Amino acid sequence: MSRLSKPSKFLFDKNFNVPEVPKETAPPEPVEPMMTVAEHERLIAAAREDARRQGHAEGLMEGRSGEERRLVDQVGDLVQVVSRLLGALDEAREETEKDAVTLAFLVARRLSAHLIARNPLGETVALVSECLGPLRQAPHLVIRVAERDVEPLKARLDPVVREKGFDGRLVLLGEPEIARGDCRIEWADGGIMRDRKAVEAQVDLSIRNYFEAKAAARARTRQAAVAGARETEA
Structure with missing residues (x-):
């Protein structure tokens, strides 16, 4: 004889007009993303390549x-x-x-x-000749030379004085401190001097100044x- 299932009890106290509220259920647990082994190895290889490139660039x-x-x-x-x-x-x-x-x-x-030893009065005569023209109206002209050259100079200046038309008084004086070839020419309001040693000293000073200036410029450079x-x- 077969067993029959027990019939369900009919519940008359249940109100079918009220909608049934679903029971609260716990939220599903998050599912961790998954990747394939090949994708994982690709990402690792890419990270290694980036690190290698960065290290290479830094190097x-x-x-x-x-x-x-x-x-x-x-x-x-x-x-x-x-x-x-x-x-x-x-x-x-x-x-x-x-x-x-x-x-x-x-x-x-x-x-x-x-040259001075051969012709000690040459430069003196030339200098006096240049002065006589502008100074032909001067009342007097004093020429100082070496003592031994007074008479020879007078003989050489006489024709020059006549040529330049100098009407003043020409005075020749011998000075022991004046070297041969040098002279001093003086007139009322001025004078001129030829001093070979002074000229040589000036030339020597100019040469020293020139080389000192070059040395200073080289040091600055x-x-x-x-x-x-x-x-x-x-």
């Missing part, structure tokens, strides 16, 4: 910075070497020029002394080059 930057520093140091050293070489060349050239000028000045002094090299290194 290149560091290497470039180091190379630039080495180049700057080499340029600074080269500038200093070139500056020293140029300074040495300038000094050698200046010494050569100084020797040449000194030799030329020595030759000129000796030649001048030789060298200092500027060193300062530029230091700025480049900085």
Whole structure:
């Protein structure tokens, strides 16, 4: 005999007009995203490649910075070497020029002394001749020369005085301190002097000033080059 299921009890107290409120259920647990092994390995490989590229770029930057520093140091050293070489060349050239000028000045002094010894009154007569024209109206003219040259000078000046038309009084005086070839010409409101030693001293001073100015300019150029090299290194 088959068993029959027990019939469900009919509930007369249940109100079917009121909608049934669903029972509260817990929210579903979040599902963690999943990826394939191949995708995971691809992402890891991409991250490694990015890290490698970044490291390579940083290495290149560091290497470039180091190379630039080495180049700057080499340029600074080269500038200093070139500056020293140029300074040495300038000094050698200046010494050569100084020797040449000194030799030329020595030759000129000796030649001048030789010409004066041969014709001690030549320059004096030429200077007096130049003065007599503008000073022909002067009341007197005093010429001071070496004592031994008074009489010879008078003989040579007489025709010059007549040629220039000088009507004043011409006075010739011998002075022991005046060297042969030198003279002093004096008139009422002025005078002129020829002094070979003074001229030589002036020429010698001009030569010294010239080479001192060149040396100072070379020193300034060298200092500027060193300062530029230091700025480049900085």
